[in-house]
Structure formats: C-alpha cells, structure tokens
Amino acid sequence: MWWPPFLYPPPASAFVAAASVVQFAAMAKAGLGELRGEHLAYSKFWQVVAGKQQKKQGGGALLTSRQGMLVAYVPALVVAAASFAVPGVVEGVRTQLLSAVLTVHFLKRVLEVLFIHQYSGSMPFNTAVSISSSYFLITTTMIYTQHLTAGLPDPPLDLLYPGVVVFAVGIAGNFYHHFLLSRLRTKGGDKAYKIPTGGLFGLVTCPHYLFEIVGFFGFAMIAQTAHAFAIASGSAAYLAGRSCATRRWYESKFEDFPASIKALVPYVL
Structure with missing residues (x-):
C-alpha cells in the first residue's frame, strides 16, 4: 500500500482515525457556517454582520470577552505543558518538540489575551466552553497520536x-x-x-x-x-x-x- 513519504503510517487506533475525521469535519463545517453567516458567538460577528442584528447564540451565563478567551485557551495550555510531566508520553525529540510548540502556541494566546488584545462586549459561557473543548481535544489527540509513533522509523522525507x-x-x-x-x-x-x-x-x-x-x-x-x-x-x-x-x-x-x-x-x- 502506497503511503506519502512525509507521513508516519497510520496507527492501529480506531480512536485516532475517528478523531481525525470528526475534528476535520467539524472545523470544515464551522468554516462553511462562517461563509453562510452562522458565526460563533464571539467578536464583532456576534453583534452585527452586514448591518443586521444577529441572534444571540448559546444563551445562559455571559462572560466578558477576556474571560471567555481565557476559558478557551487555558485548558489546552495546561494539557500541552502537563504532557511533559506524564511518564512515557513525551519521548523522543519529535514528540518533545511538538509538545513544546503547542505549549508555546497556547501560552502566547493566553499572554495576548492578558496584555495585547483590546476587548469590548461579552461572550456566552457555552461558546467559551465549546471553543475550549475543541482546542483541548485537538491538543490532546495530536500529542497522543505522536506518542503512538514511538519506536517507528522516521518518514523518508524528514520535515x-x-x-x-x-x-x-x-x-x-x-x-x-x-x-x-x-x-x-x-x-x-x-x-x-x-x-x-x-x-x-x-x-x-x-x-x-x-x-x-x-x-x-x-x-x-x-x-x-x-x-x-x-x-x-x-x-x-x-x-x-x-x-x-x-x-x-x-x-x-x-x-x-x-x-x-x-x-x-x-x-x-
């Protein structure tokens, strides 16, 4: 069976295969939703698109935008950083680098929320949790999938x-x-x-x-x-x-x- 020379062979894991399909499909669907005017309930798009008031999404409790974005990013930062403390998870240079850049990515986001971005308005708690869950799962599954490559030879084309x-x-x-x-x-x-x-x-x-x-x-x-x-x-x-x-x-x-x-x-x- 031919396999791209820049990829590890797929692991024998139904979870990883399902996560790949579901996470790609969910993000692609969200992208189509943006094109159709079905926006996540944050930023300027929650309030106005093309001059029309949008319906409130999510409902329930409201957070300030800054609080909402911290809820969105902190769990992914914690799981990326914590992966170094879990025995046997972060083994080898490639997995160490992946966990490190994920940690840096979400640390940067948290620091930007605290010190760079200027916010106004609010965010539904449900929206913050939804975004947070997505980032948390993405980070967890990327690190776990990398862990499954331990012991395998590197792909012929090393990137x-x-x-x-x-x-x-x-x-x-x-x-x-x-x-x-x-x-x-x-x-x-x-x-x-x-x-x-x-x-x-x-x-x-x-x-x-x-x-x-x-x-x-x-x-x-x-x-x-x-x-x-x-x-x-x-x-x-x-x-x-x-x-x-x-x-x-x-x-x-x-x-x-x-x-x-x-x-x-x-x-x-």
Whole structure:
C-alpha cells in the first residue's frame, strides 16, 4: 500500500482515525457556517454582520470577552505543558518538540489575551466552553497520536526542523498582526472599528489568520502524522471561511473599503 513519504503510517487506533475525521469535519463545517453567516458567538460577528442584528447564540451565563478567551485557551495550555510531566508520553525529540510548540502556541494566546488584545462586549459561557473543548481535544489527540509513533522509523522525507521554522514564522507573523490590530483601539477607549493598516493588512483582511494557518502546518510538519495534517487542514478551512466573512463585514461597514484587498491569501483569496 502506497503511503506519502512525509507521513508516519497510520496507527492501529480506531480512536485516532475517528478523531481525525470528526475534528476535520467539524472545523470544515464551522468554516462553511462562517461563509453562510452562522458565526460563533464571539467578536464583532456576534453583534452585527452586514448591518443586521444577529441572534444571540448559546444563551445562559455571559462572560466578558477576556474571560471567555481565557476559558478557551487555558485548558489546552495546561494539557500541552502537563504532557511533559506524564511518564512515557513525551519521548523522543519529535514528540518533545511538538509538545513544546503547542505549549508555546497556547501560552502566547493566553499572554495576548492578558496584555495585547483590546476587548469590548461579552461572550456566552457555552461558546467559551465549546471553543475550549475543541482546542483541548485537538491538543490532546495530536500529542497522543505522536506518542503512538514511538519506536517507528522516521518518514523518508524528514520535515521536523523545517516544521520548526514554519511554526516560528507562523507564530511571529500572527503575533505581529495581532499587535497591529490592538493598536486600532486608542488608549482613550475608542471602541469604533477601523480598517487595519500595516504589515499584510494592505493585501488581505486577515493576515493574522493566514499566519495562524502557517503555524498549524508547522505543527503538522513537526508531527508528520496524518492526524496532525487533518487538524491543520480543518483549521485552514475554518479560518478561510472566517476570513471571507471578515472581508464581507468590512465591506458592509466601510464604503471605501479597497476592492483589491483579498480575504486571506494575497492576490488569490
């Protein structure tokens, strides 16, 4: 049976196979939902899309946006960092690097929530838990799948260290554009939305999502498992849909929004 030379053979695990299919399908479905205007209940899309009030999703208790994003990210950070303390889980350089970059990824997100992002509004508790569960499961299954490769020969095409470079580019680009977004809100508390500038914002509306996708494919290149590539592909599908929705939102809010600015990939999409 032919198998791509950059991947480990699939493990004999029904759980991993099911997780790969379910997690990819769930993220791709969420991306299609974004294109259809069915947005997760957070950020500006919960309030207004194309000038129309959206129905409240989730219901129940409300958190501040900052609290909600901490609920979303902290469990994944904890499980990634804790994997080093579980005997026999993080063995070998590849698994150690995967756990390390996952830890760095979610630590960066938590620090951005605390010190970089400017928030207004609220988030339903159910939405925060849903996002948190998704990140927690993604992180857990990627590390577990990598653990199952212990003792196997590396794939003929080794992408480990190129993957570290790709991850570094992704996390740096994502942070830089998040920082630019945070500068749109003035210190005086101005909550009005503005067209972002600087970096790749002159070419696409969501360069932060573009670099997030790059980071996820960095994970996949480090892991070199079909499961990690399924997660990266599903994340790309979701963020592509959200990027297109973001571009439509900017067009609806700003009559002078440049037609040349794409949603996610410069000059292409």
